[in-house]
Amino acid sequence: MNAIELSGVRKSFGAVRAVDGLDLTMEPGRTVAILGPNGAGKSTTISMLLGLARPTAGTVRVFGHSPEEAVARGEIGAMLQEGALIPELTVRETVDFIRRLYPRPLPLEEILRMADLTELAGRRADRLSGGQTQRVRFALAIAGGPRLLVLDEPTAAMDVESRRAFWESMRGYASAGRTVLFATHYLEEADENSDRVIVMARGRLVADGTAAEIKAGAGAGAGTVAFSLGDQPAAGLDVLPGVTAVDIQGGTVRLVTADVDATVAALYRGTDLDVRDLQVRGADLEDAFLSLTQAAEV
Numbered sequence: 354m355n356a357i358e359l360s361g362v363r364k365s366f367g368a369v370r371a372v373d374g375l376d377l378t379m380e381p382g383r384t385v386a387i388l389g390p391n392g393a394g395k396s397t398t399i400s401m402l403l404g405l406a407r408p409t410a411g412t413v414r415v416f417g418h419s420p421e422e423a424v425a426r427g428e429i430g431a432m433l434q435e436g437a438l439i440p441e442l443t444v445r446e447t448v449d450f451i452r453r454l455y456p457r458p459l460p461l462e463e464i465l466r467m468a469d470l471t472e473l474a475g476r477r478a479d480r481l482s483g484g485q486t487q488r489v490r491f492a493l494a495i496a497g498g499p500r501l502l503v504l505d506e507p508t509a510a511m512d513v514e515s516r517r518a519f520w521e522s523m524r525g526y527a528s529a530g531r532t533v534l535f536a537t538h539y540l541e542e543a544d545e546n547s548d549r550v551i552v553m554a555r556g557r558l559v560a561d562g563t564a565a566e567i568k569a570g571a572g573a574g575a576g577t578v579a580f581s582l583g584d585q586p587a588a589g590l591d592v593l594p595g596v597t598a599v600d601i602q603g604g605t606v607r608l609v610t611a612d613v614d615a616t617v618a619a620l621y622r623g624t625d626l627d628v629r630d631l632q633v634r635g636a637d638l639e640d641a642f643l644s645l646t647q648a649a650e651v
C-alpha cells in the first residue's frame with residue numbers, strides 16, 4: 354500500500370489555484386523533498402495531506418485512509434511552520450504531555466534522544482533558542498511514532514550547525530523504514546537528505562526524480578571550463594566533446610560545454626596544449642531548479 358496517494362488534487366482560494374491538478378504517489382520507507390519557490394503550493398499540499406484543508410477537487414489518501422482517519426490513528430506526525438510551545442513547561446513535560454495523546458507513543462527517553470534533547474530535558478520552553486525550539490517541535494512531531502512524518506520547512510530558523518544536527522535526527526527517524534516528506538526552499542537540503550525530489554511551481558508538479566535525475570533533466574553536467582593558454586594557438590577547441598561555444602580573450606579561453614567531464618578529459622588527453630589555471634564550473638541543482646521553475650512560468 355502506498356504511504357501517500359494524491360489524484361487529480363486541486364485547491365483554489367477564490368481565483369488563486371494554489372494546487373492545480375496534482376497526481377502523486379509515494380511508497381512507504383522513502384524520504385521525499387518537495388521543492389519550489391514561494392507560493393508554489395507546497396504548504397497547501399501538506400495541509401491537505403494532514404486533513405487541515407480539503408481539496409476543491411480530487412482525492413487524498415494516506416496509508417489507504419482519508420487524512421483525518423490517518424491522523425486519528427496516529428499515523429501522521431507533522432512539524433509545521435507555526436505553533437508555539439507552552440512557556441512554563443519544561444522540554445520533558447512538553448514532550449510527555451503530547452506523547453500521552455497518542456495511541457502508541459514512543460518511549461519518552463527515546464523521543465528525547467532522537468531529537469537530541471536529553472541534555473535540555475529540564476529546561477523551560479521559554480528559555481530555549483530558536484534552533485532548540487525547533488528540536489522540541491521535531492520531538493512533538495515524532496512523539497506518536499508516526500509512520501509518516503511531514504515537515505514544512507523545518508530548518509527555516511536554524512543556523513548551519515543546528516541544520517546539520519536536525520537532518521541527522523531526521524535520517525535517524527527515517528532509517529527505521531518510516532516515510533518522510535519535507536518541504537524546503539534549500540536545494541542542498543533536498544539533495545542531501547532525500548531520495549526523491551518533487552519540484553512544484555504554480556501549483557503543479559514540474560519535475561520528479563532523484564536529485565541527480567533532476568540535474569540531468571535540466572541540462573546539468575553542463576557548465577564552463579576556463580583556462581589560460583598564453584600565446585599557444587587555440588585551434589580545435591570548438592570540436593572537443595560537449596563544447597557548444599568558445600570565447601578567447603587575451604590568452605584566456607572560456608568553453609561552454611554540455612558535458613564538463615568529457616571536455617576536461619579531452620583537453621588533457623586529446624591535445625598537446627599546456628593548460629594553466631584551469632577553472633571548472635558545473636551547472637548545479639540551483640541552475641536545474643531555476644530552469645525548471647522558470648519554464649513553468651510561461
Ligand SMILES: Nc1ncnc2c1ncn2[C@@H]1O[C@H](COP(=O)(O)OP(=O)(O)OP(=O)(O)O)[C@@H](O)[C@H]1O
Nearest residue numbers: 366369370371389390391392393394395396397398
Ligand atoms: N488560506 C489562503 N487563502 C488565500 N490564498 C492562499 C491561502 N493559502 C495559500 N494561498 C495562496 O496559494 C498559493 C500557494 O501557497 P502555498 O503557501 O501553498 O505555497 P508554498 O509553496 O508553501 O510557499 P512558501 O514557500 O512561501 O511557503 C499562493 O499564491 C498563496 O498566496
